[in-house]
């Protein structure tokens with residue numbers, strides 16, 4: 294976000310030169326530089342055996358299920374965000390977040406940090422902000438996520454990381 298006014302005192306910001314960034318909006322009164330930074334958020338694939346946790350939220354995709362997501366709160370590590378968001382949205386305990394890479398989402402100025410995490414305990418008890426939540430078998434996950442391109446990319450990385458081979462698994466089922 295490009296700041297024009299100080300979010301603390303409301304004064305119009307001036308430009309101050311910073312070696313790495315060039316001219317940066319600056320408040321003389323509060324002596325703070327307001328860098329044009331994105332909002333960090335997490336996108337989380339929760340793994341339980343051969344299943345992945347998917348949510349349905351009508352306001353995001355109409356015909357698609359999605360992974361757990363949420364904003365990083367000030368004062369916590371990103372790994373803490375992962376565990377907290379899963380607990381808040383579906384009431385289950387997870388552990389050992391593994392980082393899978395990041396994506397930039399321009400329309401909302403988000404930097405999405407993606408993770409996989411292991412299920413530990415608890416039953417799904419969804420929060421108000423979630424319409425539905427379910428464990429979906431890995432062989433059906435990509436299809437269920439139809440519209441969610443980033444989410445599907447994350448799931449493919451999970452498959453690679455855990456050595457899940459879709460074709461091999463389907464073959465075994467027959």
Ligand SMILES: [Zn+2]
Pocket residue numbers: 299300301302303304320321322323324
């Ligand atoms: Zn100010």
